[in-house]
Amino acid sequence: MKALYDFFRTPQPKDSNKVRYHARLVVRDTITLEEIAENIESRSSLRQSDVTGTFIEFANIFKQELSNGNSIHIDGIGSFRIKAESPEVRSLKEIRSENIHCSGIIFTPEKDLLRELKATSFEKVSETHRSQELSDIEIDGKLAEFFKDNSCITTQQLCSICGLRKATALRRLQRRVDDGKLSHPGYLRSPFYFPVPGWFGISRNS
Known part of the structure; x- marks a missing residue:
């Protein structure tokens, strides 16, 4: 199965008369944990309920370790760590721990994963998904x-x-x-x- 794409208008400066388009992935579907567990069950001797329970516990540990400031590495996937941000200050004396917050998760994929994904084949959707249209x-x-x-x-x-x-x-x-x-x-x-x-x-x- 090929990944779907569509062309979307590229935002331009307000005083620009240019019209430009770029290709962007159109998400075909959202795969749920239940579907992943069912798929794993069909490929192994594991029961779907065991797989689901393992994933749920993994998610709990995943959140705990990230909140402890640790980086999590998963073979074949990559590494995850939280991104910390704070307001800009003029002096280091102005920095307070309560002003620092998590603004997202940084994911660094493994090279082998990127190499395999770069071989993805694409096809244009039959029905446009352009927001601007x-x-x-x-x-x-x-x-x-x-x-x-x-x-x-x-x-x-x-x-x-x-x-x-x-x-x-x-x-x-x-x-x-x-x-x-x-x-x-x-x-x-x-x-x-x-x-x-x-x-x-x-x-x-x-």
Whole structure:
């Protein structure tokens, strides 16, 4: 099976009239832990439940060791370590431990892994996933169609039905919240957005 790609418009300076495109991977699917465990079970004498339990315990130890400041190396994959950041200061005396935070995870792949992945074959998707190709009117139309069978939508679902990147989908959803077309519970971790009556074919009496 080949990896899928599509062409996306490259952001240009505001005063530039240039139009440029670049190729980017289009994620075919998200593989779950259950599917990985099932796959391993089919290739070995291990039971799926044992594999799942091992992965869960591995994830717990993985987080613990990273938070202890250790680097984790996995043969055939690479090394992981956390990235620490702090505000810029004029003097070392201004540095406080409470101002230092983890801003991400740094992954350094093994050379053999990179070598194998560089042999990946690609093919263009039959249906475009370009975020820039859909207007607000087109997105509203897709939302109206989606809400015929669903009471709410998530950022990931908007990515799927409109072919948007996550950051773009989040901006499009938030814009509709600001415009009074969608409502959001208000806390950051909630992934659900609800149509406001009077929009997207939702009756004001519903």
